Amino acid sequence: MESDVAQILLSTERIQSRVREMAGEIASTYESSREGLTLVPILAGSLIFLADLMRELPLKMKIGLVHASTYRGASTTPGECEILLPPSADLAGRDVLLIDDILDSGRTLRAVTEQLRALGPASVRTAVLLRKPNRKPADLDADFVGFDVGDDFVVGYGLDYNNYYRNLPFVGVLRHELVQ
Numbered sequence: 001m002e003s004d005v006a007q008i009l010l011s012t013e014r015i016q017s018r019v020r021e022m023a024g025e026i027a028s029t030y031e032s033s034r035e036g037l038t039l040v041p042i043l044a045g046s047l048i049f050l051a052d053l054m055r056e057l058p059l060k061m062k063i064g065l066v067h068a069s070t071y072r073g074a075s076t077t078p079g080e081c082e083i084l085l086p087p088s089a090d091l092a093g094r095d096v097l098l099i100d101d102i103l104d105s106g107r108t109l110r111a112v113t114e115q116l117r118a119l120g121p122a123s124v125r126t127a128v129l130l131r132k133p134n135r136k137p138a139d140l141d142a143d144f145v146g147f148d149v150g151d152d153f154v155v156g157y158g159l160d161y162n163n164y165y166r167n168l169p170f171v172g173v174l175r176h177e178l179v180q
């Protein structure tokens with residue numbers, strides 16, 4: 001599997017230390033939150049980021065899983081954004097932190113944020129591990145960002161290609177001939 005990777009962009013150690021820093025930023029933002037924090041991770045890309053981040057957050061919290069996907073199968077170009085909110089998500093009056101793997105075109109974050117706001121949370125913020133600054137729209141950003149990356153399609157640390165490579169412990173670029 002690792003031989004499919006052309007270049008490692010972010011090592012395990014770099015990711016770990018940045019995730020720890022982000023947890024510090026997030027913890028101080030919600031320190032005095034009276035409403036109660038609910039993490040809303042967007043599956044499946046945010047799985048690994050979520051697991052590492054939440055264990056660094058010394059806050060009382062709930063979790064509400066959301067399923068959203070813009071890429072279908074082996075494609076690397078976005079299609080329609082499909083979102084499945086958990087019917088049990090009890091977000092009214094709570095401080096919601098949406099968590100995703102990467103902010104690319106922003107379609108996912110925009111669509112999910114809109115649906116969440118309709119449920120009457122006290123606040124909605126977003127945390128992403130990666131951001132592609134050249135691709136994101138000017139009017140949308142995440143509140144907490146791990147790393148800015150270039151335009152290449154990346155995999156690992158939760159990010160997939162055709163649902164493979166999520167378990168790579170680093171973020172890397174696939175060998176060109178493997179990507180359609």
Ligand code: 5GP
Nearest residue numbers: 045103104105106107108152153154159160
């Ligand atoms: P957006 O809606 O911002 O265009 O894209 C966000 C979603 O697209 C992410 O949650 C992620 O699943 C997927 N995505 C965007 N860029 C990449 C990338 O470089 N690699 C992978 N594996 N997924 C990506």
Ligand code: MG
Nearest residue numbers: 043044045068
């Ligand atoms: Mg995703």
